[in-house]
Amino acid sequence: MQHLHIATEKFSPFHGSGWREYIEWSGLTQLTEVVTLDGMLCPVALPQIKDNYWPHIVNED
Structure with missing residues (x-):
């Protein structure tokens, strides 16, 4: 089995x-942060993608 990793920023009160708006919409008032693969909420944490990273990056098709 091949393991894949991704680093994302968290979505929080900050x-x-x-x-x-997200808490009001979702009704999930108990949340203190969200960590998800959903790029709309939590963008990828790499500030810069270097050319030599691409062989190791899995992209959504």
Whole structure:
């Protein structure tokens, strides 16, 4: 089995109105942060993607 890893930023109250709107929409008032593979909420944490990274990056098709 091949293991794949991804580093994402967390989505939390530090995101201001976006966080408040998400909690209001979802009704998940117990959350303190969200960590997900959903790129709309948690963007990839790599600030820069270097050419030599690409052989190791799995992209969604």
